[in-house]
Amino acid sequence: MRVENIWATSTYEIQKAIQNLNVLAVSYGASKWAMPGLATNICDYSSTCSLLEDIVPYIIDDERRMSSKSFYESKLADIESNYPELSDSNDRIGILVSRPNSSIIDFSPGDQTVTVSGGISIRKLNKFLAEAGQCIPLPNYPLRGSNRLSAIHSLGSVDKQIYLNLPHNHESQCGSWRDWVLGMKLVLANGELVTVGSKVVKNVAGFDLHKLMIGSLGTLAVIAEVTLRTCPLRNLPTPNVQEFDRLENTTGELRKMYTWIQRVPLSELSKAIDATKPYLREVDLNTGTLWGLSPIEIEVPKWPGGWMIRDRSGTKNMVIENPAQIAIMKRTKAIFDPTNKLNPGVFGFL
Amino acid sequence: MFLLVQSLVRNEIESSCKSIFKLCQKRSRFWCKLTLRMDFSGLNAILKPDQILSGAAASRGYDCDAYTVDRSKPSVIVLPDSTAEVAEVVKWCVAHSVPFTSRGAGTGLSGGAMPALGGVVVSTKRMNHILEIDIENRCMLAQTGIANRRLTDAVKDQGLHFAPDPSSQSVSTLGGNIGENAGGPHTLKYGVTVQHILGVTMVDPLGEVLTIGGKVAGGPGYDFLGLICGSEGTLGIVTEAWVKLTPLPKAISTALVAFPTIRSATETVAGIIATGTIPAALEMMDRGIMKAVSMAFGLTYPPDAQALLLIECDGEDQSIVDHEMESVQAVCTANGCLEITIASDEKERARLWMVRKKGIGAMGRIAPSIVTHDGVIPRSKLPEMLDFVYEVASAKNIGVANIFHAGDGNLHPCFYFDDRDPLQVERVIEAGEIIIKKCIELGGSVSGEHGIGVEKMDLMPLMFSPADLEAQAMCKRIFNDGMLCNPCKVLPNQRGCAEHKMRWRGVAT
Numbered sequence: 056m057r058v059e060n061i062w063a064t065s066t067y068e069i070q071k072a073i074q075n076l077n078v079l080a081v082s083y084g085a086s087k088w089a090m091p092g093l094a095t096n097i098c099d100y101s102s103t104c105s106l107l108e109d110i111v112p113y114i115i116d117d118e119r120r121m122s123s124k125s126f127y128e129s130k131l132a133d134i135e136s137n138y139p140e141l142s143d144s145n146d147r148i149g150i151l152v153s154r155p156n157s158s159i160i161d162f163s164p165g166d167q168t169v170t171v172s173g174g175i176s177i178r179k180l181n182k183f184l185a186e187a188g189q190c191i192p193l194p195n196y197p198l199r200g201s202n203r204l205s206a207i208h209s210l211g212s213v214d215k216q217i218y219l220n221l222p223h224n225h226e227s228q229c230g231s232w233r234d235w236v237l238g239m240k241l242v243l244a245n246g247e248l249v250t251v252g253s254k255v256v257k258n259v260a261g262f263d264l265h266k267l268m269i270g271s272l273g274t275l276a277v278i279a280e281v282t283l284r285t286c287p288l289r290n291l292p293t294p295n296v297q298e299f300d301r302l303e304n305t306t307g308e309l310r311k312m313y314t315w316i317q318r319v320p321l322s323e324l325s326k327a328i329d330a331t332k333p334y335l336r337e338v339d340l341n342t343g344t345l346w347g348l349s350p351i352e353i354e355v356p357k358w359p360g361g362w363m364i365r366d367r368s369g370t371k372n373m374v375i376e377n378p379a380q381i382a383i384m385k386r387t388k389a390i391f392d393p394t395n396k397l398n399p400g401v402f403g404f405l
Numbered sequence: 406m407f408l409l410v411q412s413l414v415r416n417e418i419e420s421s422c423k424s425i426f427k428l429c430q431k432r433s434r435f436w437c438k439l440t441l442r443m444d445f446s447g448l449n450a451i452l453k454p455d456q457i458l459s460g461a462a463a464s465r466g467y468d469c470d471a472y473t474v475d476r477s478k479p480s481v482i483v484l485p486d487s488t489a490e491v492a493e494v495v496k497w498c499v500a501h502s503v504p505f506t507s508r509g510a511g512t513g514l515s516g517g518a519m520p521a522l523g524g525v526v527v528s529t530k531r532m533n534h535i536l537e538i539d540i541e542n543r544c545m546l547a548q549t550g551i552a553n554r555r556l557t558d559a560v561k562d563q564g565l566h567f568a569p570d571p572s573s574q575s576v577s578t579l580g581g582n583i584g585e586n587a588g589g590p591h592t593l594k595y596g597v598t599v600q601h602i603l604g605v606t607m608v609d610p611l612g613e614v615l616t617i618g619g620k621v622a623g624g625p626g627y628d629f630l631g632l633i634c635g636s637e638g639t640l641g642i643v644t645e646a647w648v649k650l651t652p653l654p655k656a657i658s659t660a661l662v663a664f665p666t667i668r669s670a671t672e673t674v675a676g677i678i679a680t681g682t683i684p685a686a687l688e689m690m691d692r693g694i695m696k697a698v699s700m701a702f703g704l705t706y707p708p709d710a711q712a713l714l715l716i717e718c719d720g721e722d723q724s725i726v727d728h729e730m731e732s733v734q735a736v737c738t739a740n741g742c743l744e745i746t747i748a749s750d751e752k753e754r755a756r757l758w759m760v761r762k763k764g765i766g767a768m769g770r771i772a773p774s775i776v777t778h779d780g781v782i783p784r785s786k787l788p789e790m791l792d793f794v795y796e797v798a799s800a801k802n803i804g805v806a807n808i809f810h811a812g813d814g815n816l817h818p819c820f821y822f823d824d825r826d827p828l829q830v831e832r833v834i835e836a837g838e839i840i841i842k843k844c845i846e847l848g849g850s851v852s853g854e855h856g857i858g859v860e861k862m863d864l865m866p867l868m869f870s871p872a873d874l875e876a877q878a879m880c881k882r883i884f885n886d887g888m889l890c891n892p893c894k895v896l897p898n899q900r901g902c903a904e905h906k907m908r909w910r911g912v913a914t
Contacts, residue, residue: 165785249876257813258850262880266631287681322541362624373625379615
């Protein structure tokens with residue numbers, strides 16, 4: 056077995072990697088949203104490695120510390136040298152780092168559209184757009200701080216944010232990725248590069264494959280380029296957010312906690328807040344979204360009528376309850392990625 | 406001797422080719438007649454007699470939508486009352502290999518409701534009820550046969566509305582809006598239909614009922630709603646939908662501005678967007694529309710005006726809206742406008758909107774027929790594109806009037822002509838293709854609002870490579886892996902469709 060780090064500086068590298076590998080781990084979001092399912096599937100795939108379970112998520116998620124290529128290579132060298140039994144199998148596994156592929160390809164201020172490579176960070180993009188008085192209207196969270204929730208948004212690159220599609224506090228007035236993504240260039244699981252959508256703000260030509268990528272956790276295709284619609288900087292709304300006490304201050308055990316996000320109908324919001332109060336950190340009153348941190352042993356109740364996602368919780372991370380949705384997702388995955396090459400196991404059932 | 410054998414062989418090959426060709430023609434006609442002669446009495450077990458229409462007159466009435474160039478008769482039209490009945494009809498169609506096509510009000514402009522291979526038309530006209538209104542959560546559950554305007558009417562006095570407002574909103578159905586991802590003048594600020602759909606109940610092409618989404622937006626998993634909206638009825642039949650309700654703006658300010666040249670108007674459009682204001686609507690009309698509307702309704706405009714801009718700003722606070730309108734006016738004056746009229750009350754606002762809402766209908770005063778094309782280009786290319794449209798019209802010797810959503814770069818050139826003259830019809834179709842090709846060349850898209858349907862199916866390869874179209878075909882296969890659910894739409898080169906194109910055009914074979 057060979058585990059490689061794919062430092063993707065261009066679309067071509069991504070295509071080459073996909074064509075040459077059996078499994079490609081596509082990073083999505085910071086802070087451990089990756090499920091151990093990914094590693095478990097890789098393990099099942101190559102028969103014996105409960106050991107990879109610890110290492111692969113660590114490598115994918117801790118990109119913040121993985122600022123150098125050599126750090127990655129040393130980690131991978133560890134796997135190979137410490138677990139010689141793995142070298143017997145023929146699996147070729149790659150871990151895709153898209154951050155090097157971060158250029159601004161095209162920007163039209165008059166049309167309010169910008170085309171970027173997938174790996175560009177939101178921070179860099181917004182800094183560039185600010186010069187023209189425009190932005191991607193995600194709230195500007197502080198880069199460092201004890202609020203771990205802020206880390207989720209501030210460290211993302213565009214492709215990871217799209218794969219993960221987390222709620223944010225400007226959503227009720229500015230919309231989210233479904234409203235901003237106009238078109239994409241995707242690398243499919245067979246290595247082919249396809250263009251979907253368009254570069255204009257209004258388009259109904261054909262099927263909107265780019266919409267399917269939103270929230271896909273990198274399981275259907277790799278986003279090489281994306282065209283986004285920008286918003287004027289001066290019209291950013293004020294978030295309507297209610298904050299609660301920091302649980303991590305009282306217990307001090309930040310590492311042994313998981314982040315959870317729930318969205319409930321507005322009519323149920325006050326009841327949901329009461330039910331989850333001890334573990335609640337922040338509530339967006341416009342969209343009915345609750346964010347919180349909870350110790351790993353505590354099960355925060357999921358309020359009925361909405362949805363909930365968590366991190367660090369294994370198969371409970373992205374629970375999908377609608378059996379019809381599960382069935383269609385399996386069909387989609389079978390069509391786009393029949394050999395289960397991209398991020399196997401992240402949804403649990405895929 | 407050798408030459409004799411050669412010529413005999415050649416004749417043999419020619420004649421057998423001719424007979425094969427005739428056989429193919431006969432086969433396609435045979436295939437159609439097969440469905441026409443089929444026994445549809447099995448549907449009587451599912452639906453009541455008044456829910457089934459058949460016969461020559463009925464078929465003629467449902468053979469096309471508002472895109473009348475291509476027509477294809479269905480065998481039977483059904484009007485189910487509920488999702489369960491739709492599911493039973495689809496299951497019957499699948500069991501008997503009969504194609505089926507869903508239809509709302511039939512106001513589509515690309516042939517989406519045309520039953521391309523005949524079969525059954527499933528009309529949603531009787532499924533027009535509102536099932537649940539949830540004011541506190543700002544959403545509503547409605548059957549998809551309901552007219553768009555009725556959704557807003559139901560919640561208007563609570564200060565809410567359904568934002569997508571296509572020009573056909575008084576008749577077009579929610580289902581059609583979802584299928585085409587409908588826009589309208591207010592999409593510049595409020596977004597297209599997909600941004601207002603929270604969940605759907607859909608009958609898939611095998612007759613299973615799926616529910617995707619619900620009252621609450623978002624959630625883990627793939628965004629199938631984004632795929633279903635805009636799928637033009639090819640992924641199944643959407644029977645119910647949860648729609649998002651948007652608060653009605655408390656303050657609105659509408660202005661109608663006349664310009665001496667087209668260029669000054671298009672430059673004003675760019676100028677307004679550059680100030681950072683997003684108007685709720687930014688529409689443009691040219692001389693042809695002005696003439697039609699004056700003839701039809703007696704409205705008058707400055708005689709030297711070549712273009713009109715209809716600008717609407719809205720918001721929560723009257724002072725902010727007035728401030729926005731002032732900056733808009735400043736841009737207009739800077740670009741040399743002739744006249745600015747600002748509506749002082751609701752009645753005057755309706756009068757100012759007349760030129761936009763009734764513009765296309767009023768074209769009937771100028772010529773017997775019009776064809777409204779639909780293309781989209783980046784906003785910054787608007788001046789160049791408009792000049793091109795006028796050039797094409799004069800080269801093809803047909804009149805053109807332009808009315809469109811200038812803010813989105815979505816053009817609707819209306820060619821007016823006499824459709825009794827087939828040469829004129831041909832020139833109009835050619836002009837449309839030339840304009841669409843130019844749109845793609847300028848970085849735009851083949852369709853901004855009307856959809857692909859059958860009208861623009863063959864233009865898809867101009868915008869998408871074969872690999873891109875194959876990826877889109879993969880999307881379609883997620884739900885629809887067969888040839889029965891609204892076949893021969895959107896994607897070109899579908900099996901068994903090419904031989905029917907002549908029949909749709911009315912060119913007899």
